[in-house]
Each structure stands twice: as C-alpha cells, then as structure tokens.
Amino acid sequence: MLRRRIIPCLDVSGGRVVKGVEFVNLRDCGEPVDAALRYAEQGADELCWLNITAGDEAWDQLLTQVADAGTRIDVPLTVGGGVSDEPHVRDLLGAGADKVSINSAALDRPDLVAECAERHGSQCIVVAIDARRTGDVWEAVASGGRRATGRNAVDWAREAVERGAGELLVTSMDSDGTQRGYALDLYERLLAAVDVPIIASGGASSPADIADVLELGVSAALAASIFHDGIHTVEEVKHTCRERNLPMR
Amino acid sequence: MRALDSTGLAEALRDSARRHVPLLGVCVGLQVLFDHSDEDDCTCLGLLHGSVHRIQGAERLPHLGWNDVEPLIEHLLTQDLPAITYFAHSYAVTADIPSAVAVTRIDQATIASVVARGSIAGAQFHPERSSEAGRQLLRRFLAWDGSH
Numbered sequence: 409m410l411r412r413r414i415i416p417c418l419d420v421s422g423g424r425v426v427k428g429v430e431f432v433n434l435r436d437c438g439e440p441v442d443a444a445l446r447y448a449e450q451g452a453d454e455l456c457w458l459n460i461t462a463g464d465e466a467w468d469q470l471l472t473q474v475a476d477a478g479t480r481i482d483v484p485l486t487v488g489g490g491v492s493d494e495p496h497v498r499d500l501l502g503a504g505a506d507k508v509s510i511n512s513a514a515l516d517r518p519d520l521v522a523e524c525a526e527r528h529g530s531q532c533i534v535v536a537i538d539a540r541r542t543g544d545v546w547e548a549v550a551s552g553g554r555r556a557t558g559r560n561a562v563d564w565a566r567e568a569v570e571r572g573a574g575e576l577l578v579t580s581m582d583s584d585g586t587q588r589g590y591a592l593d594l595y596e597r598l599l600a601a602v603d604v605p606i607i608a609s610g611g612a613s614s615p616a617d618i619a620d621v622l623e624l625g626v627s628a629a630l631a632a633s634i635f636h637d638g639i640h641t642v643e644e645v646k647h648t649c650r651e652r653n654l655p656m657r
Numbered sequence: 658m659r660a661l662d663s664t665g666l667a668e669a670l671r672d673s674a675r676r677h678v679p680l681l682g683v684c685v686g687l688q689v690l691f692d693h694s695d696e697d698d699c700t701c702l703g704l705l706h707g708s709v710h711r712i713q714g715a716e717r718l719p720h721l722g723w724n725d726v727e728p729l730i731e732h733l734l735t736q737d738l739p740a741i742t743y744f745a746h747s748y749a750v751t752a753d754i755p756s757a758v759a760v761t762r763i764d765q766a767t768i769a770s771v772v773a774r775g776s777i778a779g780a781q782f783h784p785e786r787s788s789e790a791g792r793q794l795l796r797r798f799l800a801w802d803g804s805h
Contacts, residue, residue: 410763411723411741448788453723453743484743484786506745506786529685531719531745574719574747605721627722657723657741 411657412649413453413628414618414642415486415607416635418443421461423469427585427636437636441477447635448481450642453657455481456509456577456607456630459489460552466490471503478504488536488577497524501532509534509577512550515557515564518571525572534607535573537561539594540581546594553581562597569602576606577630583611587633590621599625615640615648622654658689658699667702674704677776679803684746687772687779696748704777707754711747714765719747724761726770726782726790732758733804734773734797740790742770742782749781776803 418425418440425443426434437443444455457477459470467490474487487500488509497508508528514521514535525533538553539546539561546561557564565576578598580591590611598606605627612618612631621629634640646656661667674680682690689701694709701709712718721744728738735758744761749768752760757769761781770781771794778798784791 409725410720413722482786482788482791484745484783506783529747531721531747575721603717604719605717627717 409655410627411453411655412622412626413607414451414645414649414656415454415456415628415630416443416447416452416642417456417458417609417630417632419458419460419632420470420473420489421459422466423473425636426460427632440473441480443636444477444481444485447642448483451646451657452483452642454484454486454628457485457487457489457505458509459487462490467496471499474500474503474505486534486577488534493520494523494527497528497533501528505532507532507534507575509536511536511538512555514568514573515548515550515559518567521568521571521573525574530572530574530604533573534575534577535565535568536577536579537565537568538579538581539591541591541594546580546591546597549581561594562601565598566601569604573604575604575627576602577609578606579609579630580611584609585633586611587613589613589617590629592621592624595621595624595626615645618645619649619652619654622649623652658701661689661702670702671704674777677803679776679798679801680704680778681798682777682779683785684781684783685748687781688748688750690772690777690779691750694748705754705756705772705774705779707750707756709748709750712749712763712766712768715763720744720749720763720768723787724763724770724782726759726761728759729769730758732771732773733801734778734794735759735771736797737790737793738771740787740793742780742784742787742790742794744770744782746781 487505759771761770
C-alpha cells in the first residue's frame with residue numbers, strides 16, 4: 409500500500425536554513441545538508457529544499473549544495489524557490505534533485521509547466537501554490553505572498569495539472585508559520601478538483617495536525633517549524649499517524 | 658530512447674546484453690528495456706518482452722512515494738524482499754509479464770516492480786532514494802553474475 413509521506417521543509421537563504429512567520433522575520437536554523445541528513449535519519453520520507461534567496465550567486469550556491477545533499481542523503485529531495493525557466497529545472501535535476509517545484513513563474517507563464525513536464529516527465533514537476541483566503545474563496549498569490557494574482561487557487565490547481573504538473577505543493581499563507589493547524593477546507597476542495605498527489609503545507613503545530621490533514625486524503629504533509637525547533641521529531645509524527653491507522657513507512 | 662540512440666548507448670547496451678553483462682535499469686531505465694512504451698508511442702530496446710502502459714486502476718497518478726515490493730518468484734535479486742521503496746512514475750509493466758520477479762500494488766493496479774530475465778534486470782522504484790532497502794538491492798546486483 410502506498411504510504412503517506414512526512415516531508416520536513418528546509419527554507420534556505422544565503423546557504424543556511426531559516427524559518428520565519430508568513431515568510432518574514434527569518435531566524436537562522438543551521439546548515440541545510442546537516443539538517444537534511446538529520447531528518448532522513450529520523451525517518452523523513454522526502455525532503456523539500458526551498459531556496460528563498462534571489463540572484464545568480466545564490467543560484468550557483470544552491471546547485472553546489474543540492475549536489476552535495478543529493479549524494480549524501482538516501483531519500484528523495486524536492487527543490488524549489490526561484491525556478492523561473494526550463495534550464496533551471498534541468499540544472500536542479502542534473503545536480504541531484506528528484507523533483508523540482510515551480511511557483512510564481514508558472515503563474516506568470518503557465519506554458520512553463522508543460523515545457524518542463526514534456527521534457528522531464530510529470531513525475532518530477534511539482535507546482536507549488538501559495539493560497540490566501542479571501543472570504544469564501546482561496547486566491548493564488550505570487551512572490552512569496554507579496555503579489556496578488558486574482559486567480560482562484562483551486563482553478564489554478566486544475567489548470568496546472570492539465571498542463572502536466574505531477575504533484576501540487578499547496579501552502580495556506582494564512583496558516584504558514586503560525587502553527588494553527590492546516591487549512592483543511594482548502595485541501596478538501598483540491599482533493600476533489602485534481603487527481604495528482606497533493607502535499608499540504610502551512611500551519612502544523614503538532615503531530616495531530618499532521619494526522620488530521622493526512623486523514624482527509626492528501627498524500628503528504630510538509631512542515632518546518634515543528635521540526636526545526638526540535639518540538640517534535642519526524643518519528644513522533646509518524647507514531648501519531650500510525651495510531652490513527654494511516655499507512656506510514 | 659532518442660538520447661540512447663543518438664549517443665550510441667542503445668547499441669552499447671544491446672552489445673553488453675549479448676555478452677551477458679549484468680544490467681540494471683532503474684525507473685524509466687526499466688521501462689526502456691522492454692519492446693515498446695505507450696509513453697510517446699516509443700519503440701524501446703527490446704531486451705525484455707512486453708509493453709509499458711500508463712498505470713490503470715490507481716486513484717492518483719503519478720505513483721509517488723513509498724510502497725511495498727513483494728517477491729513473486731525466487732531470484733537472487735529479490736532475497737531481501739518484501740521491502741518498502743520509493744517510486745516516482747505513471748507508466749509501468751503489469752505484473753503478468755514473464756520477467757516479473759517482484760510486484761507492487763497501487764489501489765486496483767498491480768505492477769511489476771522488479772523484473773529479471775537472463776542477465777537483464779530492472780527496478781521500477783529508485784534504489785538510490787530508498788534508504789537501506791535500496792542499498793540492499795544494489796548490493797545484490799553488484800554481487801550478481803547475471804544468472805538466476
């Protein structure tokens with residue numbers, strides 16, 4: 409039986425793991441490859457590496473670090489952040505990423521998703537969607553939440569999948585970093601709208617929050633704060649999920 | 658397949674197969690060992706008989722994540738099974754092909770997750786991303802002389 413995945417997320421800035429609330433007030437949380445190895449040992453099913461520094465120099469540093477991580481960790485690695493064209497995807501896959509996530513660039517130019525999926529296969533193209541609640545609808549926002557798009561997040565999810573996205577990594581910006589639990593209504597709508605795996609992200613404060621969102625039917629739950637702060641280990645989260653009869657590795 | 662043909666690797670692989678050099682294809686590397694793939698209607702290496710199809714009966718595709726690999730027949734490569742390994746694909750060969758030596762269930766579908774015939778073998782999962790279970794398969798492959 410296919411297992412549900414627990415994915416610790418490393419937000420990496422200037423070559424260091426950082427964590428902030430709603431993408432501001434960043435704190436230093438250590439060296440990314442060390443963190444990746446530590447989480448893999450704890451039983452992480454996959455790791456997500458999110459580059460949050462713009463610029464060519466940061467990009468070169470990212471490729472070097474991903475290549476190092478790729479040879480030293482033995483679980484899959486998804487890398488994203490600042491991916492704006494197909495050569496970026498090719499570079500990251502070549503460096504050792506198993507999947508690449510594309511966010512704002514896909515909203516700006518949806519054809520990019522198809523270009524990447526046709527060249528590399530849907531199984532390694534993740535479209536990341538940052539969603540913010542506006543009344544009863546969820547809006548897709550760009551550039552780390554700084555830019556409104558007017559696009560309904562569920563409609564955008566459907567289009568991204570039609571264009572070849574093999575997985576969706578969806579973050580509730582209202583919950584991200586706040587540790588108030590996942591935005592369950594958002595994931596219910598997405599699960600009904602698309603038939604690719606969905607990774608839920610944003611808001612986990614406890615193993616129970618993660619079990620709650622996995623019970624809805626999402627394939628994976630991504631979390632950062634609760635792992636970085638040493639509040640809970642990956643194994644503790646998986647233990648809670650197993651107690652609730654979720655299929656875990 | 659286009660890349661394998663244009664670089665001469667397709668011919669090199671066929672040549673080493675004729676000399677019974679042990680060969681392990683991983684993921685799409687397993688798929689290209691077969692006669693044909695429905696993905697882009699592609700003629701493949703033909704080192705193993707059968708066709709690659711889009712997985713039928715899975716609730717969500719791609720098949721992404723960790724899943725059980727269960728031995729179907731005894732083989733040197735499958736002695737450490739069952740195991741849980743990492744998959745990332747939407748196409749596969751079905752479990753009823755003659756070269757299947759281990760299988761994996763995805764909802765209503767059953768796929769061949771390890772194949773072997775003669776000195777040709779393949780893993781549909783990623784041993785390099787499957788922690789200890791993956792290392793075990795790779796160790797078995799390195800120790801394998803290409804026989805049953």
